[in-house]
Amino acid sequence: MGVGEIYLSAEQIATRVAELGEEITADYAGKEPLLVGALKASFVFLADLTRALPFLHHVDFVELAGYTSDETGGTPAVRLIKDLDASIEGRDVLLVEDIVDTGLTLHYLVRTFRLRSPHSLEVVTLLDRPYRRLVEDIPVRYVGFTVPDEFFVGYGFDQAEQFRGLPDLWIVRGSPVV
Amino acid sequence: MFRIVQLSDLHCGQQFFLPQHLERAISETNELEPDVVVISGDLTSNGFKDEYALARDYLNRIECGSMVVIPGGHPLSVRRPGTWVSWFQLVSEIPDFQAYRGTAAPQFANEAELECAKVLDYYGLPWLYEPTTFVLEEDDEGRVLEAFSPDFYLPEQDLYLEITVMKQSLVTRKNRKLRKLRERYPAVKIKLFYKRDIERLGQRYGLKLAS
Numbered sequence: 296m297g298v299g300e301i302y303l304s305a306e307q308i309a310t311r312v313a314e315l316g317e318e319i320t321a322d323y324a325g326k327e328p329l330l331v332g333a334l335k336a337s338f339v340f341l342a343d344l345t346r347a348l349p350f351l352h353h354v355d356f357v358e359l360a361g362y363t364s365d366e367t368g369g370t371p372a373v374r375l376i377k378d379l380d381a382s383i384e385g386r387d388v389l390l391v392e393d394i395v396d397t398g399l400t401l402h403y404l405v406r407t408f409r410l411r412s413p414h415s416l417e418v419v420t421l422l423d424r425p426y427r428r429l430v431e432d433i434p435v436r437y438v439g440f441t442v443p444d445e446f447f448v449g450y451g452f453d454q455a456e457q458f459r460g461l462p463d464l465w466i467v468r469g470s471p472v473v
Numbered sequence: 474m475f476r477i478v479q480l481s482d483l484h485c486g487q488q489f490f491l492p493q494h495l496e497r498a499i500s501e502t503n504e505l506e507p508d509v510v511v512i513s514g515d516l517t518s519n520g521f522k523d524e525y526a527l528a529r530d531y532l533n534r535i536e537c538g539s540m541v542v543i544p545g546g547h548p549l550s551v552r553r554p555g556t557w558v559s560w561f562q563l564v565s566e567i568p569d570f571q572a573y574r575g576t577a578a579p580q581f582a583n584e585a586e587l588e589c590a591k592v593l594d595y596y597g598l599p600w601l602y603e604p605t606t607f608v609l610e611e612d613d614e615g616r617v618l619e620a621f622s623p624d625f626y627l628p629e630q631d632l633y634l635e636i637t638v639m640k641q642s643l644v645t646r647k648n649r650k651l652r653k654l655r656e657r658y659p660a661v662k663i664k665l666f667y668k669r670d671i672e673r674l675g676q677r678y679g680l681k682l683a684s
Contacts, residue, residue, distance in 0.1 A: 429630065
């Protein structure tokens with residue numbers, strides 16, 4: 296199918312998700328946090344993470360309109376196309392991201408959520424590319440893997456909506472073509 | 474040594490326009506690794522939009538960070554005689570920016586810069602265009618010998634952003650400037666973004682990379 300090679304196997308990811316689960320369980324002892332998945336790519340990670348947390352917590356999702364340089368169909372500014380179902384005032388919110396890169400989308404989400412007065416707001420991301428950050432003031436507290444400047448598919452990540460269901464994380468070789 | 478390349482009379486679109494000559498001029502220019510490229514008109518024969526688009530496509534392939542382009546009196550004698558404009562600006566549609574914090578309209582030098590501005594604007598991150606010129610070298614009497622104006626400044630992040638359309642292999646001179654800047658102004662935060670990075674920022678290929 297030509298996607299390249301496996302970068303992280305399903306077993307390696309499972310091991311790391313279990314470790315993250317233990318860390319988060321310890322840090323949120325006595326609390327009932329709300330996990331917020333930023334769609335779409337995070338849905339596989341969130342599904343595994345929620346099962347690695349053996350204490351009471353809630354799950355919700357948001358989705359952002361993606362940037363497009365297409366002048367006909369694009370929106371002029373980022374916005375939520377799916378907002379949270381309930382208020383987060385006074386809640387302990389843990390944003391679940393698939394990857395943090397420049398930090399631009401996460402920065403928007405954090406800005407938006409802080410206005411709603413949560414008790415706490417932290418971020419867990421499966422993958423991180425800290426060297427590409429343009430925005431530093433984002434609370435990335437838990438990182439699964441720091442990864443090189445490559446394009447990934449599988450484990451929720453797609454190439455033109457394909458390959459999200461692959462259990463392993465693959466590196467796509469060559470220039471991306473759609 | 475400081476290298477200046479001057480090209481003139483491209484006349485894109487004319488019936489006598491021969492692409493292979495311009496192709497050769499572009500590759501010879503790139504081999505010289507010039508500091509400045511001056512295109513001293515005329516870009517087009519008749520000033521039609523698709524002639525400018527053709528000229529833009531050729532000039533985009535010149536690998537030089539500093540390009541001075543004078544569109545030329547010939548195609549523009551009616552509308553803008555003798556005016557110096559950003560040639561890129563001339564052939565592009567510049568949107569109204571929301572997060573731009575400057576006063577004068579930014580004069581983008583190329584498509585990568587415009588794309589970067591669009592992305593920053595989309596995410597509502599305040600930005601300025603070339604607000605600061607850093608002196609890198611002076612002579613004994615304080616005359617400026619070398620200076621550097623990074624393309625973008627993000628005031629909330631206190632971060633400068635330099636966009637380069639050059640290939641990674643041809644970027645040594647720019648890296649030297651960045652190194653000088655960092656030595657002389659250690660408190661200044663600056664990042665270098667390649668054209669490729671901007672394309673990915675803008676998800677031009679529909680790929681989720683700029684999270």
